[in-house]
Amino acid sequence: MTEETKTTKYDAIVIGSGMTGGWAAKELCEGGLKTLVLERGRMVEHIKDYPTMNLDPWDMELRGDPTAEQKARQYKQARTSYVVKQDSRHWFVDDYDHPYNEKKRFDWIRGYHVGGRSITWGKQTYRLSDLDFEANKKDGYGIDWPIRYKDIEPWYSYVERYIGISGEALGLPQLPDSVFEPPMELNCVEQHLKEQMAQNHGRVLTIGRVAHITGDQPHEGRGKCQFRNRCRRGCPYGAYFSSVSSTIPAANRTGNLTLRPHSITYEIIYDESSKKATGVKVIDEKTKEKLEFEADIIFCCASAIASASILMQSKSDRFPNGLGNDSGELGHNIMDHHLGSGASGSIDGFDDKYYKGRRPNGIYIPRFRNLGDNESEQKSFLRGYGYQGGAGRHGISEHIAELGYGAKFKEELLKPGPWRMHLGGFGECLPYHDNKMTLDYDKLDQWGLPTVTFDAEWKENELNMRKDIMEQAADMLEKAGFKDIHTFDRPSGPGIGIHEMGTARMGRDPKTSVLNKYNQIHSVPNVYVTDGACMTSAGCQNPSLTYMALTARAANYAVKQFKAKQS
Known part of the structure; x- marks a missing residue:
């Protein structure tokens, strides 16, 4: 894999x-294009660069908890419950080295290295349906969206076969089935609730x-899930999908890939005469x-x-407000999924049952509200x-002071506690024009680039949805025989x-959007944007599969367009 290059001209960047x-x-x-991949952070190679992949808690300082100094340096990254841990903190940025600004709270969780957040993602993979692609048009x-489910359905299948998706078919119109590997098992309490x-x-x-790969179909150098639940450290088996274990090695096998880490792209160069982008401007992270x-x-x-930040910085006479920003929508309509509300409860019985392994997965309850019928x-x-969540045995007796000594303590320590079920909602956020990001040229980072300022919030629709999430979670648990039910609604921002x-x-x-149906900038069609920036609505499903x-x-379309011009 070429990391340094004297070449400045490529087919694609x-x-x-x-x-x-x-x-x-x-x-x-794979389409034959000489391609340069620019990554602003450090190099990461599969397996070689997973330093904590096999460590146990006692192998790490403070049994894996962060030191006060570490927590202070990642004080915004630490707003999630899992980021700042000794086993994975190296995958997340230092908030002092990479600052941003907030008019309202915004938890911008980032990882600057080859592979990005594909190393640490939750791996939940769900298709959107026409209920999602048609929602904006129907409710205003x-x-x-410029596409419908039929346009993307074959590409869902194409991606799923390659990366490996564990799950079961349900036949629900609001949650189309994927191409599945064998599903992981529910435990006894989850089965009871089901x-x-x-x-x-x-x-x-x-x-x-x-x-996660759970079947026996070969996946080019990747192995099956070992149920260690140490995914966010980097999986040496390549059992879950990440770009460093899967797509980047595939690109490298073609001989057409050049990968350049430590490369901060800050501008796309626009040529007025050809009305196309001709390249990019980059700052070397180390040498500047x-x-x-x-x-x-x-x-x-x-x-x-x-x-969006790169496009906003790409100004010219033709695009004084950022490349492709004829509509004025660039940087607006920020969406996320709101979570942190739901309910949990305990249940009697099942004391003679436990589970094997550390399943890197939980349960899912598909959407049942506003499905297009009167009942919902x-x-x-x-x-x-x-909802996402799961059941487990919690509350072991080591926390009871009276059992803290001697043989009784050892006996009780080995007993698992009662079963408890947790249901947490993942709700859709509507696309609001005034949920936005801007660039602050008065507050520059260490590379002299403007910092991002967030101005976004949950609004009435999301807050009302959270109430229903709590109520329905508690009702489902109560009717299933759970007790000691507690609802929760943890404050957070987008x-x-x-x-x-x-x-x-x-x-x-083009007057109301930035990209067309193939993810091309309307007015600069040789520039494609295919990450989360392109989304027109959010759905309530985890979006990475989409x-x-x-x-x-979009890449297959780009290859065809490129070859047609060459012939």
Whole structure:
């Protein structure tokens, strides 16, 4: 894999090496295009660069908890419950080295290295349906998607076969089935809730659909899941999908890939005469040297906020407000999934049952609100939500002071505690024009580039949805025989779902959108944006599968267009 290059001219440039950047690189390279992938952070090689992949808690300082100094340096990254841990903190940025600004709270969780957040993602993979692609048009929020489910369905299948999706078919119109590897198992309490929900509410509970290999179909150097649940450290088996274990090696096998880490792309160069982009401007992260690379095709895959930032910095006489920003929508319509509300409860019985292994997955309850029929329609909010969660045995006796000594302590320590079930909602956020990001040229980072300022919030629709999430979770648990039920609604802002999207949305009309149906900038068609920035609405499903499918579709289109011009 070429990391340094004297070449400045390529067929294609891909900005970013994560979830979508890896897919763009694979498809472009396999299509025969000499492709340069620019990553702003350090190099990461599969297996070689996973320093904590096999460590146990006692192998780490403070049994894996962060030191006070570490927590202080990553004080914004630490707003999630899992980021700042000794086993994975190296995958997340230092907030002092990479600052941003907030008019309202925004949890911008980032990883600057080859592979990006594809190394640490939750791996939940769900298709959007026509319920999602038609939602904006039907209820009037946002603008209409320029595509429908039938346009992306074959690309969902294409991506799923390659990355490996564990799950079960349900036949639900609001959650189309994927191409599945064998599903992981529910435990006994999850199975109990599944049966009770079907009986009491007519609702579905299933095992989560995750990008883990569980079957025997070969996946080019990747192995099956070992149920260690150490995924966010980097998986030495390559069992879950990441770009460093899968798509980047595939691109490299073609001989067409050049990968350049430590390369901060800050501008796309626009040529007034040809009305096309001709290349990119880059700052070397280490030396701060400024470089330029040329290409016929450019893919922005840096993540929703970073890609929008690059486009906003790409100013010219033709585009004084940022490349392709004729509509004025660039940087607006920020969406995420709101989470942190739901309910939990304990249940008697099942004391003689436990589970084997550490399943890197939980349960999923598909959307059951506002499905287009009278029974599911809600008056207090639009769109819908799903639940993720799971059951386990908690509360072991080591926390009881009276059992803290001697033989009784040892005996009780070995007993698992009672079963408890947790249901947490993942709700859709509507596309609001005034949920936005801007660039602050008065607050520059260490490379002299403007910092991002966020001005976004949950609004009435999301807050009303959260009430229903709590109420329905508690009701489903109560009717299934759970007790000691507690609802929760943890305060947070957008970004907490790590599903930021919408800053350069797709659309039919250049007056109201940035991208067309193939993810091309309307007015600069050799620039493609295929990460979360392109999303026109959010759905309530985890979005990474959709990003990958859109990227594969756009890259294949770009290859065909490129070859047609060469012939």
